[in-house]
Amino acid sequence: MASLRTVKGFRDFFPEECAMRNYIFDTWRSIARRYGFVEYEAPVVETTDLYRKKSGDEITSQLFCFKDKADREISLRPEVTPSLARMATTRHRDFKKPMKWFQIGSCFRYEEPQEGRTREFIQFNADILGDASSGTDAELIALSIDVMLAFGILGEDFAIRLSNRQLWTQYLEDQKVPVEHTATFLQIVDKIERAKPEETATKLSAIGLTLENVRAFMAAADENHPAFAALRADLIARGLWKYVRIDASIVRGLAYYTGTVFEVFDLKHGLRAVAGGGRYDKLCALMSDGNVDMAAAGFAMGDVVLGILLSKTPSAQFAITEYLNAQQGVEAYVVVADEAQRPYALAAVQALRAAGVRLDYSMAPQKVGKQFQAAENQKARFAIVFGAEYPEVQIKNLVSREQSLISADALVSAVVEALKQPIVGPLLA
Protein backbone atom coordinates (compact mmCIF):
# COMPACT_ATOMS: atom_id res chain seq x y z
CA MET A 1 0.00 0.00 0.00
CA ALA A 2 2.80 2.35 0.84
CA SER A 3 3.93 2.71 -2.75
CA LEU A 4 0.36 3.58 -3.76
CA ARG A 5 0.11 6.58 -1.51
CA THR A 6 -0.31 10.06 -2.88
CA VAL A 7 2.80 12.19 -3.19
CA LYS A 8 3.58 14.10 -0.01
CA GLY A 9 1.39 17.16 0.37
CA PHE A 10 -1.04 16.15 -2.41
CA ARG A 11 -4.67 15.14 -1.95
CA ASP A 12 -7.16 12.69 -3.41
CA PHE A 13 -10.61 14.09 -3.99
CA PHE A 14 -13.13 11.35 -3.27
CA PRO A 15 -16.69 12.09 -4.46
CA GLU A 16 -17.63 13.74 -1.18
CA GLU A 17 -14.58 16.00 -1.25
CA CYS A 18 -14.98 16.64 -4.95
CA ALA A 19 -18.57 17.78 -4.38
CA MET A 20 -17.31 20.09 -1.66
CA ARG A 21 -14.65 21.44 -4.01
CA ASN A 22 -17.25 22.08 -6.70
CA TYR A 23 -19.41 23.90 -4.19
CA ILE A 24 -16.49 26.18 -3.40
CA PHE A 25 -15.77 26.71 -7.10
CA ASP A 26 -19.39 27.47 -7.92
CA THR A 27 -19.61 30.00 -5.11
CA TRP A 28 -16.37 31.74 -6.07
CA ARG A 29 -17.44 31.83 -9.70
CA SER A 30 -20.94 33.13 -9.14
CA ILE A 31 -19.89 35.95 -6.81
CA ALA A 32 -17.01 37.00 -9.09
CA ARG A 33 -19.42 37.18 -12.04
CA ARG A 34 -21.82 39.17 -9.89
CA TYR A 35 -19.00 41.73 -9.62
CA GLY A 36 -18.44 41.81 -13.37
CA PHE A 37 -15.26 39.74 -13.40
CA VAL A 38 -14.39 37.49 -16.34
CA GLU A 39 -12.58 34.17 -15.98
CA TYR A 40 -9.15 33.36 -17.39
CA GLU A 41 -6.61 30.61 -16.89
CA ALA A 42 -2.83 30.38 -17.17
CA PRO A 43 -0.40 27.45 -17.44
CA VAL A 44 0.24 25.38 -14.35
CA VAL A 45 3.91 25.13 -15.38
CA GLU A 46 6.05 28.19 -16.07
CA THR A 47 9.74 28.88 -16.51
CA THR A 48 11.47 29.25 -13.17
CA ASP A 49 12.74 32.61 -14.43
CA LEU A 50 9.22 34.01 -14.35
CA TYR A 51 9.25 33.73 -10.56
CA ARG A 52 12.90 34.68 -10.16
CA LYS A 53 12.24 37.87 -12.09
CA LYS A 54 9.59 38.88 -9.65
CA SER A 55 10.91 37.70 -6.34
CA GLY A 56 14.63 37.02 -6.55
CA ASP A 57 16.70 33.85 -6.35
CA GLU A 58 16.09 32.95 -2.72
CA ILE A 59 12.43 32.25 -3.45
CA THR A 60 13.31 29.11 -5.40
CA SER A 61 13.62 27.23 -2.12
CA GLN A 62 9.81 27.18 -1.96
CA LEU A 63 9.30 26.62 -5.66
CA PHE A 64 8.19 23.22 -6.84
CA CYS A 65 10.87 23.28 -9.52
CA PHE A 66 12.73 20.77 -11.68
CA LYS A 67 14.38 20.35 -15.05
CA ASP A 68 12.52 19.00 -18.04
CA LYS A 69 13.99 16.55 -20.57
CA ALA A 70 15.67 19.36 -22.46
CA ASP A 71 17.26 20.64 -19.26
CA ARG A 72 15.01 23.69 -19.05
CA GLU A 73 14.33 24.98 -15.55
CA ILE A 74 10.60 24.93 -14.97
CA SER A 75 8.33 25.32 -11.95
CA LEU A 76 4.82 24.44 -10.94
CA ARG A 77 3.23 27.81 -10.33
CA PRO A 78 3.33 28.92 -6.69
CA GLU A 79 0.80 31.64 -7.51
CA VAL A 80 -0.89 33.03 -10.57
CA THR A 81 -0.11 36.74 -10.35
CA PRO A 82 3.13 36.62 -12.41
CA SER A 83 1.35 34.68 -15.16
CA LEU A 84 -1.48 37.18 -15.04
CA ALA A 85 0.98 40.06 -15.27
CA ARG A 86 2.53 38.48 -18.34
CA MET A 87 -0.84 37.87 -20.00
CA ALA A 88 -2.10 41.33 -19.14
CA THR A 89 0.99 43.16 -20.35
CA THR A 90 1.53 41.22 -23.59
CA ARG A 91 -2.00 41.84 -24.86
CA HIS A 92 -3.16 44.76 -22.76
CA ARG A 93 -4.26 46.75 -25.83
CA ASP A 94 -6.88 44.11 -26.59
CA PHE A 95 -8.77 44.74 -23.37
CA LYS A 96 -10.77 47.72 -22.20
CA LYS A 97 -9.76 49.06 -18.80
CA PRO A 98 -10.26 48.34 -16.07
CA MET A 99 -9.73 44.63 -16.57
CA LYS A 100 -11.60 42.66 -13.91
CA TRP A 101 -10.31 39.13 -14.18
CA PHE A 102 -10.63 36.04 -12.00
CA GLN A 103 -9.17 32.58 -12.08
CA ILE A 104 -9.53 29.28 -10.21
CA GLY A 105 -6.81 26.68 -10.28
CA SER A 106 -4.11 24.66 -8.55
CA CYS A 107 -0.91 26.18 -7.20
CA PHE A 108 2.09 24.41 -5.71
CA ARG A 109 4.59 25.23 -3.01
CA TYR A 110 7.36 22.94 -1.82
CA GLU A 111 6.93 23.33 1.93
CA GLU A 112 6.41 21.10 4.96
CA PRO A 113 2.71 20.19 4.90
CA GLN A 114 0.61 20.95 7.98
CA GLU A 115 -3.04 21.53 8.65
CA GLY A 116 -4.12 24.27 6.28
CA ARG A 117 -0.95 23.96 4.26
CA THR A 118 -0.52 21.39 1.51
CA ARG A 119 1.88 21.28 -1.42
CA GLU A 120 -0.95 21.51 -3.91
CA PHE A 121 -3.81 23.85 -3.16
CA ILE A 122 -6.45 25.61 -5.18
CA GLN A 123 -6.66 29.35 -5.31
CA PHE A 124 -9.33 31.78 -6.35
CA ASN A 125 -7.63 34.87 -7.77
CA ALA A 126 -9.41 38.16 -8.44
CA ASP A 127 -7.49 41.07 -9.91
CA ILE A 128 -8.28 44.46 -11.37
CA LEU A 129 -5.78 45.93 -13.81
CA GLY A 130 -5.55 49.39 -15.33
CA ASP A 131 -7.20 51.35 -12.56
CA ALA A 132 -5.17 53.00 -9.79
CA SER A 133 -8.12 54.42 -7.86
CA SER A 134 -8.85 53.48 -4.27
CA GLY A 135 -12.29 52.44 -5.55
CA THR A 136 -10.51 49.44 -7.04
CA ASP A 137 -9.16 48.42 -3.65
CA ALA A 138 -12.64 48.84 -2.19
CA GLU A 139 -14.18 46.74 -4.94
CA LEU A 140 -11.76 43.90 -4.24
CA ILE A 141 -12.30 44.04 -0.49
CA ALA A 142 -16.07 44.13 -1.07
CA LEU A 143 -15.75 41.06 -3.30
CA SER A 144 -13.78 39.19 -0.66
CA ILE A 145 -16.40 40.05 1.96
CA ASP A 146 -19.28 38.99 -0.27
CA VAL A 147 -17.54 35.70 -1.03
CA MET A 148 -17.28 34.97 2.69
CA LEU A 149 -20.93 35.92 3.27
CA ALA A 150 -22.01 33.75 0.33
CA PHE A 151 -20.37 30.80 2.08
CA GLY A 152 -22.49 31.47 5.14
CA ILE A 153 -19.53 32.79 7.09
CA LEU A 154 -20.98 35.65 9.08
CA GLY A 155 -19.62 38.95 10.33
CA GLU A 156 -18.94 37.44 13.73
CA ASP A 157 -16.79 34.72 12.15
CA PHE A 158 -14.35 36.73 10.02
CA ALA A 159 -12.85 40.15 9.47
CA ILE A 160 -10.65 42.05 7.04
CA ARG A 161 -7.26 43.14 8.31
CA LEU A 162 -6.30 46.24 6.41
CA SER A 163 -3.08 48.14 6.05
CA ASN A 164 -1.09 50.11 3.51
CA ARG A 165 2.52 49.58 2.51
CA GLN A 166 2.97 53.29 2.00
CA LEU A 167 2.47 53.81 5.70
CA TRP A 168 5.73 52.03 6.27
CA THR A 169 7.68 53.37 3.32
CA GLN A 170 6.81 56.87 4.50
CA TYR A 171 7.75 55.93 8.07
CA LEU A 172 11.14 54.57 7.01
CA GLU A 173 11.77 57.69 4.98
CA ASP A 174 10.91 59.90 7.96
CA GLN A 175 13.15 57.83 10.20
CA LYS A 176 15.99 58.10 7.66
CA VAL A 177 16.25 54.33 7.34
CA PRO A 178 18.11 53.37 4.15
CA VAL A 179 15.86 51.88 1.43
CA GLU A 180 17.86 48.61 1.38
CA HIS A 181 16.54 47.81 4.85
CA THR A 182 12.90 47.94 3.74
CA ALA A 183 12.51 44.20 3.18
CA THR A 184 14.19 43.37 6.49
CA PHE A 185 12.02 45.86 8.28
CA LEU A 186 8.76 44.59 6.78
CA GLN A 187 9.70 41.06 7.79
CA ILE A 188 10.13 42.24 11.37
CA VAL A 189 6.78 44.03 11.30
CA ASP A 190 5.11 40.96 9.78
CA LYS A 191 5.91 38.88 12.85
CA ILE A 192 5.87 41.62 15.47
CA GLU A 193 2.79 40.07 17.12
CA ARG A 194 4.30 36.58 17.26
CA ALA A 195 7.96 37.17 18.02
CA LYS A 196 9.43 37.90 21.44
CA PRO A 197 9.62 41.64 22.10
CA GLU A 198 13.31 41.47 23.09
CA GLU A 199 14.24 39.79 19.80
CA THR A 200 12.19 42.28 17.83
CA ALA A 201 13.85 45.17 19.65
CA THR A 202 17.30 43.75 18.89
CA LYS A 203 16.51 43.37 15.20
CA LEU A 204 15.08 46.88 15.01
CA SER A 205 18.06 48.48 16.68
CA ALA A 206 20.27 46.90 14.02
CA ILE A 207 18.63 49.19 11.46
CA GLY A 208 18.48 52.18 13.80
CA LEU A 209 14.92 51.88 15.15
CA THR A 210 13.33 51.18 18.53
CA LEU A 211 10.41 48.93 19.32
CA GLU A 212 8.68 51.72 21.25
CA ASN A 213 8.83 54.02 18.27
CA VAL A 214 7.48 51.40 15.87
CA ARG A 215 4.70 50.42 18.25
CA ALA A 216 3.71 54.03 18.73
CA PHE A 217 3.51 54.46 14.98
CA MET A 218 1.36 51.35 14.63
CA ALA A 219 -1.01 52.55 17.32
CA ALA A 220 -1.36 55.89 15.56
CA ALA A 221 -2.29 54.20 12.29
CA ASP A 222 -5.99 53.82 13.08
CA GLU A 223 -9.00 54.16 10.80
CA ASN A 224 -8.74 57.95 10.83
CA HIS A 225 -5.33 57.88 9.17
CA PRO A 226 -5.42 59.78 5.86
CA ALA A 227 -4.01 56.76 4.02
CA PHE A 228 -7.36 54.99 4.50
CA ALA A 229 -9.72 57.96 4.01
CA ALA A 230 -10.94 57.31 0.46
CA LEU A 231 -11.11 53.55 0.90
CA ARG A 232 -12.97 53.98 4.16
CA ALA A 233 -15.54 56.35 2.67
CA ASP A 234 -16.17 53.90 -0.16
CA LEU A 235 -16.67 50.90 2.13
CA ILE A 236 -18.82 52.89 4.56
CA ALA A 237 -21.11 53.78 1.64
CA ARG A 238 -21.38 50.07 0.80
CA GLY A 239 -22.15 49.22 4.42
CA LEU A 240 -19.04 47.03 4.57
CA TRP A 241 -16.66 49.02 6.76
CA LYS A 242 -17.86 47.09 9.81
CA TYR A 243 -15.91 44.07 8.56
CA VAL A 244 -12.64 45.99 8.38
CA ARG A 245 -10.00 46.36 11.07
CA ILE A 246 -6.91 48.44 10.58
CA ASP A 247 -3.81 46.45 11.41
CA ALA A 248 -0.48 47.98 10.48
CA SER A 249 1.32 44.69 11.08
CA ILE A 250 -0.18 43.29 7.87
CA VAL A 251 2.46 43.62 5.19
CA ARG A 252 1.83 40.46 3.12
CA GLY A 253 5.30 39.04 2.74
CA LEU A 254 8.02 40.95 1.04
CA ALA A 255 7.12 40.78 -2.60
CA TYR A 256 5.50 43.23 -4.94
CA TYR A 257 2.84 45.08 -2.96
CA THR A 258 3.00 48.85 -3.16
CA GLY A 259 -0.10 50.23 -1.44
CA THR A 260 -3.21 48.79 0.16
CA VAL A 261 -2.71 45.32 1.61
CA PHE A 262 -5.35 43.18 3.32
CA GLU A 263 -6.12 39.75 4.66
CA VAL A 264 -9.31 37.86 5.30
CA PHE A 265 -9.01 35.92 8.53
CA ASP A 266 -11.28 33.98 10.84
CA LEU A 267 -12.10 35.32 14.29
CA LYS A 268 -12.79 32.10 16.17
CA HIS A 269 -10.30 29.39 15.33
CA GLY A 270 -6.92 31.05 14.89
CA LEU A 271 -6.45 29.61 11.40
CA ARG A 272 -4.02 30.87 8.81
CA ALA A 273 -5.30 33.71 6.62
CA VAL A 274 -8.17 32.64 4.39
CA ALA A 275 -7.26 35.18 1.72
CA GLY A 276 -4.77 37.94 1.14
CA GLY A 277 -3.95 40.58 -1.39
CA GLY A 278 -3.31 44.17 -2.17
CA ARG A 279 -2.12 46.72 -4.68
CA TYR A 280 0.90 45.97 -6.86
CA ASP A 281 1.26 48.88 -9.25
CA LYS A 282 4.87 48.21 -10.26
CA LEU A 283 4.65 44.54 -11.19
CA CYS A 284 3.41 44.96 -14.76
CA ALA A 285 6.23 47.39 -15.49
CA LEU A 286 8.72 44.99 -13.97
CA MET A 287 7.41 42.03 -15.96
CA SER A 288 7.41 43.96 -19.24
CA ASP A 289 10.79 45.62 -18.69
CA GLY A 290 9.07 48.97 -18.42
CA ASN A 291 7.04 48.70 -21.61
CA VAL A 292 3.66 48.49 -19.95
CA ASP A 293 3.06 50.55 -16.85
CA MET A 294 -0.28 49.37 -15.56
CA ALA A 295 -1.81 49.76 -12.12
CA ALA A 296 -3.01 46.56 -10.55
CA ALA A 297 -4.53 45.12 -7.40
CA GLY A 298 -5.91 41.75 -6.45
CA PHE A 299 -6.27 39.03 -3.90
CA ALA A 300 -6.15 35.25 -3.65
CA MET A 301 -8.22 32.88 -1.55
CA GLY A 302 -7.06 29.29 -0.96
CA ASP A 303 -9.36 26.29 -0.72
CA VAL A 304 -7.58 24.55 2.15
CA VAL A 305 -7.99 27.05 4.98
CA LEU A 306 -11.42 28.01 3.63
CA GLY A 307 -12.48 24.35 3.74
CA ILE A 308 -11.38 24.04 7.36
CA LEU A 309 -13.25 27.21 8.26
CA LEU A 310 -16.41 26.01 6.49
CA SER A 311 -16.30 22.74 8.39
CA LYS A 312 -16.03 24.61 11.68
CA THR A 313 -18.74 27.17 10.98
CA PRO A 314 -22.31 25.96 11.68
CA SER A 315 -23.94 28.70 9.63
CA ALA A 316 -21.95 27.55 6.60
CA GLN A 317 -23.19 23.97 6.88
CA PHE A 318 -26.75 24.72 5.77
CA ALA A 319 -25.72 26.06 2.38
CA ILE A 320 -23.35 23.14 1.88
CA THR A 321 -26.02 20.57 2.68
CA GLU A 322 -28.49 22.26 0.36
CA TYR A 323 -25.96 22.32 -2.45
CA LEU A 324 -24.91 18.71 -2.00
CA ASN A 325 -28.53 17.54 -1.94
CA ALA A 326 -29.20 19.38 -5.18
CA GLN A 327 -26.07 18.02 -6.86
CA GLN A 328 -25.92 14.45 -5.69
CA GLY A 329 -28.00 11.50 -6.77
CA VAL A 330 -30.58 11.30 -9.52
CA GLU A 331 -34.10 12.50 -10.13
CA ALA A 332 -35.57 9.17 -11.19
CA TYR A 333 -34.72 5.49 -11.05
CA VAL A 334 -35.92 2.87 -13.50
CA VAL A 335 -36.84 -0.43 -11.83
CA VAL A 336 -36.79 -3.51 -14.05
CA ALA A 337 -39.27 -5.78 -12.29
CA ASP A 338 -39.57 -8.21 -15.17
CA GLU A 339 -36.36 -8.93 -17.07
CA ALA A 340 -38.38 -9.63 -20.22
CA GLN A 341 -39.16 -5.90 -20.32
CA ARG A 342 -35.52 -4.79 -19.99
CA PRO A 343 -35.21 -3.73 -23.66
CA TYR A 344 -38.20 -1.40 -23.23
CA ALA A 345 -36.77 -0.13 -19.96
CA LEU A 346 -33.43 0.62 -21.61
CA ALA A 347 -35.20 2.51 -24.39
CA ALA A 348 -37.00 4.57 -21.75
CA VAL A 349 -33.74 5.18 -19.85
CA GLN A 350 -32.17 6.69 -22.95
CA ALA A 351 -35.28 8.68 -23.86
CA LEU A 352 -35.58 10.14 -20.37
CA ARG A 353 -31.90 11.03 -20.26
CA ALA A 354 -32.20 12.67 -23.67
CA ALA A 355 -35.00 14.76 -22.19
CA GLY A 356 -32.58 15.96 -19.51
CA VAL A 357 -33.72 13.78 -16.63
CA ARG A 358 -30.95 12.69 -14.27
CA LEU A 359 -31.63 8.99 -14.06
CA ASP A 360 -30.11 5.69 -13.06
CA TYR A 361 -31.07 2.01 -13.11
CA SER A 362 -29.60 -1.37 -12.27
CA MET A 363 -27.30 -2.56 -15.03
CA ALA A 364 -27.57 -6.17 -13.88
CA PRO A 365 -30.72 -8.12 -12.89
CA GLN A 366 -31.63 -7.35 -9.28
CA LYS A 367 -34.46 -8.09 -6.93
CA VAL A 368 -37.12 -5.39 -6.98
CA GLY A 369 -36.52 -4.59 -3.32
CA LYS A 370 -32.85 -3.97 -4.03
CA GLN A 371 -33.70 -1.70 -6.91
CA PHE A 372 -36.02 0.39 -4.77
CA GLN A 373 -33.32 0.55 -2.13
CA ALA A 374 -30.87 1.77 -4.76
CA ALA A 375 -33.39 4.42 -5.84
CA GLU A 376 -33.66 5.55 -2.24
CA ASN A 377 -29.88 5.61 -1.80
CA GLN A 378 -29.53 7.83 -4.84
CA LYS A 379 -32.21 10.21 -3.54
CA ALA A 380 -34.46 9.63 -6.55
CA ARG A 381 -37.84 11.37 -6.42
CA PHE A 382 -39.53 8.88 -8.70
CA ALA A 383 -39.25 5.19 -9.44
CA ILE A 384 -40.45 3.96 -12.82
CA VAL A 385 -41.33 0.28 -12.78
CA PHE A 386 -41.16 -1.84 -15.94
CA GLY A 387 -43.02 -5.10 -15.29
CA ALA A 388 -45.59 -7.49 -16.65
CA GLU A 389 -48.13 -4.70 -17.16
CA TYR A 390 -46.05 -3.23 -20.02
CA PRO A 391 -46.88 -1.30 -22.27
CA GLU A 392 -48.05 0.42 -19.16
CA VAL A 393 -45.54 1.38 -16.46
CA GLN A 394 -45.82 2.34 -12.82
CA ILE A 395 -44.60 5.74 -11.72
CA LYS A 396 -44.07 5.85 -7.98
CA ASN A 397 -43.45 9.06 -6.08
CA LEU A 398 -40.85 7.95 -3.58
CA VAL A 399 -41.55 10.86 -1.27
CA SER A 400 -45.33 10.60 -1.00
CA ARG A 401 -45.27 6.86 -1.85
CA GLU A 402 -48.15 7.35 -4.27
CA GLN A 403 -48.11 5.20 -7.36
CA SER A 404 -49.91 5.49 -10.68
CA LEU A 405 -50.11 3.52 -13.91
CA ILE A 406 -49.32 5.26 -17.19
CA SER A 407 -48.87 4.35 -20.83
CA ALA A 408 -45.21 3.95 -21.77
CA ASP A 409 -45.72 6.33 -24.69
CA ALA A 410 -46.54 9.15 -22.31
CA LEU A 411 -43.74 8.35 -19.87
CA VAL A 412 -41.17 10.99 -20.83
CA SER A 413 -43.54 13.95 -20.79
CA ALA A 414 -45.18 12.70 -17.58
CA VAL A 415 -41.85 12.42 -15.76
CA VAL A 416 -40.62 15.77 -17.03
CA GLU A 417 -43.86 17.38 -15.83
CA ALA A 418 -43.76 15.62 -12.48
CA LEU A 419 -40.23 16.83 -11.84
CA LYS A 420 -41.35 20.42 -12.33
CA GLN A 421 -43.71 20.09 -9.38
CA PRO A 422 -42.42 21.17 -6.00
CA ILE A 423 -41.31 18.35 -3.74
CA VAL A 424 -44.09 17.46 -1.32
CA GLY A 425 -44.05 14.75 1.24
CA PRO A 426 -43.84 13.89 4.90
CA LEU A 427 -40.04 13.92 4.89
CA LEU A 428 -39.84 17.60 4.03
CA ALA A 429 -42.52 19.02 6.30
Place this chain on the structure above:
RNA sequence: GUGGUCGUAGCUCAAUGGUAGAGCUCCAGAUUGUGAUUCUGGUUGUUGCGGGUUCGAGCCCCGUCGAUCACCCCA
Protein backbone atom coordinates in the same frame (compact mmCIF):
# COMPACT_ATOMS: atom_id res chain seq x y z
C1' G B 1 15.44 22.61 5.75
C1' U B 2 15.11 21.89 11.88
C1' G B 3 12.86 19.63 16.29
C1' G B 4 8.57 17.03 19.14
C1' U B 5 4.38 13.46 18.88
C1' C B 6 2.04 9.68 16.17
C1' G B 7 1.34 5.44 12.35
C1' U B 8 -2.99 -1.65 13.75
C1' A B 9 -9.07 -3.66 8.55
C1' G B 10 -12.31 1.12 3.99
C1' C B 11 -13.39 4.38 8.87
C1' U B 12 -13.00 5.03 14.50
C1' C B 13 -10.07 2.43 17.80
C1' A B 14 -8.50 -2.11 21.26
C1' A B 15 -4.57 -5.81 22.18
C1' U B 16 1.51 -6.95 30.13
C1' G B 17 7.21 -8.69 24.81
C1' G B 18 3.49 -14.58 24.17
C1' U B 19 -2.62 -17.24 18.93
C1' A B 20 -4.09 -9.64 15.79
C1' G B 21 -9.61 -8.06 17.83
C1' A B 22 -14.33 -4.89 18.34
C1' G B 23 -17.84 -1.35 16.52
C1' C B 24 -19.27 1.05 12.11
C1' U B 25 -19.14 0.66 6.76
C1' C B 26 -19.41 -2.65 2.61
C1' C B 27 -21.41 -7.44 0.33
C1' A B 28 -25.02 -11.49 0.64
C1' G B 29 -29.32 -13.91 2.81
C1' A B 30 -33.98 -13.90 5.77
C1' U B 31 -37.71 -10.87 1.77
C1' U B 32 -39.01 -14.49 -6.20
C1' G B 33 -43.06 -6.96 -7.81
C1' U B 34 -41.92 -2.02 -3.59
C1' G B 35 -37.92 1.48 0.13
C1' A B 36 -37.70 1.34 7.14
C1' U B 37 -36.14 -1.44 11.32
C1' U B 38 -34.22 -6.01 12.88
C1' C B 39 -31.70 -10.63 12.58
C1' U B 40 -28.06 -14.10 10.33
C1' G B 41 -23.70 -14.91 7.57
C1' G B 42 -19.35 -13.09 4.91
C1' U B 43 -14.96 -10.13 2.73
C1' U B 44 -10.96 -6.98 4.02
C1' G B 45 -4.24 -6.82 7.61
C1' U B 46 3.27 -8.37 4.96
C1' U B 47 0.37 -4.03 12.36
C1' G B 48 3.34 2.30 6.91
C1' C B 49 8.16 0.28 4.97
C1' G B 50 13.31 -1.84 5.91
C1' G B 51 16.77 -3.58 9.28
C1' G B 52 18.21 -4.96 14.53
C1' U B 53 17.62 -7.08 19.77
C1' U B 54 14.90 -11.52 21.58
C1' C B 55 13.19 -18.41 22.31
C1' G B 56 9.30 -14.99 20.67
C1' A B 57 8.18 -7.98 18.40
C1' G B 58 2.00 -4.44 16.82
C1' C B 59 4.79 -3.31 21.49
C1' C B 60 11.91 -2.43 22.55
C1' C B 61 16.24 -0.13 19.29
C1' C B 62 18.00 2.14 14.47
C1' G B 63 16.78 3.94 9.74
C1' U B 64 13.17 5.45 6.26
C1' C B 65 8.33 7.13 4.42
C1' G B 66 3.85 9.53 5.79
C1' A B 67 0.49 12.40 9.10
C1' U B 68 0.41 16.13 12.72
C1' C B 69 2.39 20.18 15.91
C1' A B 70 6.08 23.96 16.66
C1' C B 71 9.96 26.50 13.81
C1' C B 72 10.99 28.32 8.71
C1' C B 73 8.15 30.45 5.03
C1' C B 74 3.69 32.53 3.64
C1' A B 75 4.85 35.26 -3.56
